[in-house]
Amino acid sequence: MNNTLRDPQSFPGLVETVPGVNNLLVIYDPRKIPPDAAAQVLSDLWIRSSPTPINGKHFVIDMIYGGEHGMDLDYVAEQTGLTPRDVIA
Structure with a gap:
């Protein structure tokens, strides 16, 4: 999902993402997308996302x-x- 968010078209107003072990911090500009719309975009992206294998x-x-x-x-x-x-x- 973090990689998908890097596409500027997928999330207007995105400022930064910070991936964690089991979470993703999304920092965005609420003047460019309202909080409810941001939550919906993230929910839609989450549903369409698939795990990225990591070779540890x-x-x-x-x-x-x-x-x-x-x-x-x-x-x-x-x-x-x-x-x-x-x-x-």
Whole structure:
């Protein structure tokens, strides 16, 4: 939907769009399109839109807990009443 909105003909008065993880902020000029009309345009575009596949990347990050890499692990476990394994989880 964000890509569709970039077409100036699809949304008069559009100023900016800011995509989020599961939302889209639409900033527009209400002097060029009334709020009710803007809501209708967005609703129509939403109904006609389809998900855009995203090719993500996977990263593996090695983690080391305790010992010289986490000298306060036992202290944190003791203070919280958890086992060191539970603190890590």
